[in-house]
Amino acid sequence: MKLGTVVYGNQIYNLDGMSLDEMKLLLQNIENDKRESIRIAKDVIKNNE
Amino acid sequence: MKLTNQQKCENLLKFYDDSENNIKADALVNRAYIDKVSKQTINEKVNAQMNSIKTEIYNINPKFKEGSKNYEATKKLVSETLSNYEQALLDLSSFYDGKIEQLILRKVELESSLIGSILNEEYLNENIEKRNNQKENDSVKKSVKDNIKAVIEKIKNRRTANAEVDPKMITNLLDQQEVAIELDEQFSNNIDKIIKDKNDNKDSMEKFEQEISLINSEIDKINERKKNSIYDAMEIGGKELTPNVKKIKIFGRITRFFVSRFNTAKVVQSTIIDPLNERIEIFKVNELSSMKG
Amino acid sequence: MDDFKMKVDESYKKGIEKIPNFQKVLSEITKTAQKDDLSLELTNNNLDDREMDL
Numbered sequence: 001m002k003l004g005t006v007v008y009g010n011q012i013y014n015l016d017g018m019s020l021d022e023m024k025l026l027l028q029n030i031e032n033d034k035r036e037s038i039r040i041a042k043d044v045i046k047n048n049e
Numbered sequence: 050m051k052l053t054n055q056q057k058c059e060n061l062l063k064f065y066d067d068s069e070n071n072i073k074a075d076a077l078v079n080r081a082y083i084d085k086v087s088k089q090t091i092n093e094k095v096n097a098q099m100n101s102i103k104t105e106i107y108n109i110n111p112k113f114k115e116g117s118k119n120y121e122a123t124k125k126l127v128s129e130t131l132s133n134y135e136q137a138l139l140d141l142s143s144f145y146d147g148k149i150e151q152l153i154l155r156k157v158e159l160e161s162s163l164i165g166s167i168l169n170e171e172y173l174n175e176n177i178e179k180r181n182n183q184k185e186n187d188s189v190k191k192s193v194k195d196n197i198k199a200v201i202e203k204i205k206n207r208r209t210a211n212a213e214v215d216p217k218m219i220t221n222l223l224d225q226q227e228v229a230i231e232l233d234e235q236f237s238n239n240i241d242k243i244i245k246d247k248n249d250n251k252d253s254m255e256k257f258e259q260e261i262s263l264i265n266s267e268i269d270k271i272n273e274r275k276k277n278s279i280y281d282a283m284e285i286g287g288k289e290l291t292p293n294v295k296k297i298k299i300f301g302r303i304t305r306f307f308v309s310r311f312n313t314a315k316v317v318q319s320t321i322i323d324p325l326n327e328r329i330e331i332f333k334v335n336e337l338s339s340m341k342g
Numbered sequence: 343m344d345d346f347k348m349k350v351d352e353s354y355k356k357g358i359e360k361i362p363n364f365q366k367v368l369s370e371i372t373k374t375a376q377k378d379d380l381s382l383e384l385t386n387n388n389l390d391d392r393e394m395d396l
Contacts, residue, residue: 023082045167165358
């Protein structure tokens with residue numbers, strides 16, 4: 001399967017050219033960003049109470 | 050620092066846009082990652098098998114030269130068998146990767162539901178705020194309350210003046226009061242409904258988060274199981290193969306004079322290639338077909 | 343991967359649609375986010391005018 005490219009955080013990543021470790025790191029970064037932004041959003045909606 | 054509703058909504062819109070990109074990017078990278086894990090694991094295994102074949106060939110005939118005419122036929126056989134071997138492993142990894150792919154897609158669905166429910170929470174909060182304001186400031190209610198006040202004043206005045214109070218006035222007062230109560234109830238019912246929606250939304254959010262966490266750990270587990278499965282597939286360990294290995298060793302002990310008289314290619318075929326092909330076939334028939342269901 | 347990208351888009355859409363009336367939710371939040379302070383400005387201007395009249 002040709003993996004193609006993915007755009008994330010203003011960067012283009014060539015998935016076919018990445019090593020397993022590089023991919024794992026990218027995955028962890030995306031997960032962390034996601035979790036953090038959900039935490040912040042939850043704080044925003046709690047701002048009422 | 051208390052944010053205005055406008056500021057909150059601005060933040061949430063940015064969060065909505067960023068989240069859509071993050072969720073989708075995560076899914077693509079995850080899918081690419083599991084594919085690479087498969088390819089890497091399969092490459093390791095195929096290389097190991099190739100080295101094992103080479104070792105076995107040299108065990109049969111230490112003098113065997115790779116460049117020789119005879120090797121061409123053997124090279125072709127080895128190449129075909131390894132292709133076959135690799136394909137069986139690719140089919141095996143596809144089975145697992147298919148399962149993981151479904152989990153990744155389910156995770157995308159849950160994450161987008163979670164993002165949606167966060168926005169929904171804010172929407173419902175603002176709705177409740179709006180309705181409470183309406184309840185306080187509704188003009189119809191206000192005029193009914195003013196009417197009630199006016200009628201009570203009239204009744205008071207007539208009583209002060211010791212004049213008769215017209216029963217119609219009392220009826221009017223009671224009617225107005227009923228209207229006020231009904232209006233209040235309507236507003237309260239509407240607000241109650243929104244509060245219920247808010248609680249349902251909160252419950253949903255928790256469920257989404259729980260399921261996402263379960264999926265994350267399930268994906269890791271299946272990926273590990275896949276790697277182990279690939280490493281274990283078609284390994285020598287079965288009883289039918291040990292005699293072949295022993296046979297080669299016996300050949301090795303016979304003097305080189307006798308060994309060099311055998312057609313190496315034929316021996317390689319019967320003692321290495323054919324048993325490996327058999328292992329591949331048994332694997333396809335037994336394990337692979339049960340996976341495809 | 344293109345095939346998978348399409349499936350990701352579909353799953354995303356499916357998830358968002360689980361929220362009741364999500365299009366309304368999004369449009370209300372967008373409206374609130376875009377509500378400028380023009381109405382506040384106008385009120386302030388009126389106050390200034392009144393002060394001047396005094």
